[in-house]
Amino acid sequence: MQTQTNLPLFEDIVAVRSKIEVSRSGSFVDNLALPIHRWFRYSAGFSAQWVEQVLAEWKIKQDHLVLDPFAGSGTVSVVCDTMGIPSLGIEAHPVVARILKAKLLWNTSPERFSAFAESVLTEAKKQNPIKIEYPPLIMRSYEQEALASLHALKSAWVSLQDKSPESELVWLALTAILRSTSTAGTAQWQYILPNKTKKRVIEPLFAFQQQIGIIKADLRWMQAQSKQSYANVVAGDARTFASENKYNVEAVITSPPYANNYDYADALRFEMTFWGDVNGWSDIHDAVRRHLIVSSSQHSSRERFVLEDLLASDSVAAIRTELGNVVHELADVRESHGGKKHYHTMVAAYCRDISLVLQQLRIVCKPGARMCWVIGDSAPYGVYCPIERWIAELAMAAGFTDHRFEKLRDRNIKWKNRKHRVPLKEGLLWIEG
Ligand SMILES: C[S@@+](CC[C@H](N)C(=O)[O-])C[C@H]1O[C@@H](n2cnc3c(N)ncnc32)[C@H](O)[C@@H]1O
Structure with a gap:
């Protein structure tokens, strides 16, 4: 690693x-x-x-x-x-x-933040390794030891969290290191690829401490620029x-x-x-x-939209004729594609939603x-x-x-x-x- x-x-x-x-x-x-x-x-x-x-x-x-x-x-x-x-x-x-x-929450005291993070880390190090169960996506995406460390950090955070700004920032720090500590690849646009393993993986406790250091430095930097959000x-x-x-x-x-x-x-x-x-x-x-x-x-497709209902919406009145031509063409073209994707209703609903x-x-x-x-x-x-x-x-x-x-x-x-x-x-x- x-x-x-x-x-x-x-x-x-x-x-x-x-x-x-x-x-x-x-x-x-x-x-x-x-x-x-x-x-x-x-x-x-x-x-x-x-x-x-x-x-x-x-x-x-x-x-x-x-x-x-x-x-x-x-x-x-x-x-x-x-x-x-x-x-x-x-x-x-x-x-x-x-x-x-x-x-x-950048106005949080850097000292209070790092003290909270320190207590999470100390508590995590005290945890005894137990049999860890997560959904298959998570089990496939980590080496056993790394998942045990992340689980210890999570359990420590759950036991100490108090909805304070510093506790929320530590939640973010832990959330932010989940990819860099995983062996799973990340595709464009952040889709997770558990079948594609990457070589460069960071050890979780190190990644956590490093992320805490970055956030702490940025809190100081931002507080030197601005007084309040x-x-x-x-x-x-x-x-x-x-x-x-x-x-x-x-x-x-x-x-x-x-x-x-x-x-x-x-x-x-x-x-x-x-x-x-x-x-x-x-x-x-x-x-x-x-x-x-x-x-x-x-x-x-999950919403089972009816194309004609979407086209009848007042919200798309300004573009109805041209939108209707395009989405009807999409409805026809889809018949010749194996996946039969619901692009026709996707585009009509997209225009309705943007108009709203x-x-x-x-x-x-x-x-x-x-x-x-x-x-x-x-x-x-x-x-x-x-x-x-x-x-x-x-x-x-x-x-x-x-x-x-x-x-x-x-x-x-x-x-x-x-x-x-x-x-x-x-x-x-x-x-x-
Ligand atoms: C291109 S991203 C915007 C990213 C943003 N500029 C940033 O700095 O991270 C578009 C965002 O729109 C959000 N979104 C989608 N539908 C929404 C809705 N109905 N109301 C508010 N946000 C929505 C998505 O969850 C997504 O985060």
Whole structure:
């Protein structure tokens, strides 16, 4: 087992920050060098430095409110905190929302945090090895000794946890080391691959102590920048949050799920299984997926949507004719595919859900508010869906007044190993009004 990591410690942070090239949107990989952002690896959609740049260009001030309706692990919330700007993040995945809330506890005393972590470590070392039972995914993903150490840390945390900020931060530290200490590979977008073993595995007690050191250094760093967090998080649904809450939002920066069959509900199945939140894949729908917007065919098939009902929804009225043509073509094409995936209802439900979110945004945004959506189009079964144009049209129908799409990169243009040859793109959808 190797016991090293490439994460920079406190002294290196400033140097690393200044070295990173600020691209137009970047990715979460850039965030892994930044304090607080690096506490948990997640498919973020954009880099923290790009968010900072957009807020500066828009001249967002400390009496403004910034919203991310698909907050994820909180890149926007954390950037706003570093700039002293109030923010609101909505996140429907319960565990992702918990991670985001934990990151916003950066005002916790570093001494109290490390004392709590120390007591967890001491308690874990006292535990006697017993026969450890976990669901098969976890049993297959660790060497026996490593799982015993993680189990000892978990049991120690469970016995000592008191819902204090420091206890929540230690929960995050332990959650964050579950992949690096496992022999299982991680595919793109964080899908866990227990059949693919990786060589570089970190010993759990070492990984835990190292993660505690990183968090402690970042608490100090952040407390030297800012005095308090002005971030709010709603662990809830962006399709409905505005009915109960009135806000005066000046700016929205967000990256929604794309209509590309990526299953966000599955992203943290590994972590959720370790903690006992779910027993396996089949629990994920009720525990997580049904709370999210529809962006995967697993979701639309489980919900047994009726295509014509989705198309009859008022929410898609602005794009109904073109959407109807595309999803009917998808319904036809699916008949010639073995998997018979429910892309036709996935795309229709996706548009309905995005439209519901835009209607909520219209309620909470000030007149003249500005939005930037990092978004890509898609082509399930090779049928092209102009997602960014549809989102723009749905935004105009919701009451926003202007839009502009800025292409950043081509996708799916290297044909090798691709399922279809439709060129795709990704970019920034700027919306105002
Ligand atoms: C591309 S990720 C956003 C990542 C984020 N920019 C970050 O910094 O980590 C999209 C997020 O939308 C969330 N999501 C999906 N449906 C949602 C809904 N109905 N309401 C709120 N969040 C939702 C997913 O769980 C996922 O975390």
